[in-house]
Amino acid sequence: MKDTTRRTRYEEFSGYVDERGPALLRMARSLTGNRADAEDLLQAALLKTFFAWDRINSPSARDGYVRRAMVNTQISEWRRKHLEIFPTEEIPEQQIDDPTWKSDLADLLHRAIDRLPERQRAAVMLRYYEDMSEAQIAEQLGITVGTVKSTLSRAVAKLRLDADLAIERAMS
Numbered sequence: 001m002k003d004t005t006r007r008t009r010y011e012e013f014s015g016y017v018d019e020r021g022p023a024l025l026r027m028a029r030s031l032t033g034n035r036a037d038a039e040d041l042l043q044a045a046l047l048k049t050f051f052a053w054d055r056i057n058s059p060s061a062r063d064g065y066v067r068r069a070m071v072n073t074q075i076s077e078w079r080r081k082h083l084e085i086f087p088t089e090e091i092p093e094q095q096i097d098d099p100t101w102k103s104d105l106a107d108l109l110h111r112a113i114d115r116l117p118e119r120q121r122a123a124v125m126l127r128y129y130e131d132m133s134e135a136q137i138a139e140q141l142g143i144t145v146g147t148v149k150s151t152l153s154r155a156v157a158k159l160r161l162d163a164d165l166a167i168e169r170a171m172s
Helices: 002-032 035-051 059-083 100-114 118-129 134-141 145-161 163-171
Strands: none
Touching: 002 035, 002 059, 035 059, 100 118, 100 145, 100 163, 118 134, 118 145, 134 145, 145 163
16 A cells, blocks of 8 residues: 555656746756756755655645755755865966857868868868758769768868867867
């Protein structure tokens, strides 16, 4: 008899999570600031809720229980992180992400592709920028699939040997 009760309890809880999950995830996201941490927080709160499921008397109290579990869990996480921060007299050097390298690399790659012969350049653009299949490229360029494969292979080989890209790889 207990086994049937557990299955019913599990099914009831699963139905609740399916129904209320998106709304609870929004609340978790407001507490954490990003989706990955929000999913972890919600999962921890739902685990606590599942263990207390039989003690939650009213179905209308379930959301409140999960929310309180999320808030308590998040507060504990903030406190734990706070203990990892130690005041010092000197501010340590911090590495700052420089977003300009992405645009510089894109410009470098674009110039390297421009140096390819016309057919290789077209094949690379269609394959890697337009995400076309080899068959679609063959149809677009009026060549065979085998020619597309060999053209792409030669183009990628040339890009690997391109001096500017080699310098960039060495600096990374």
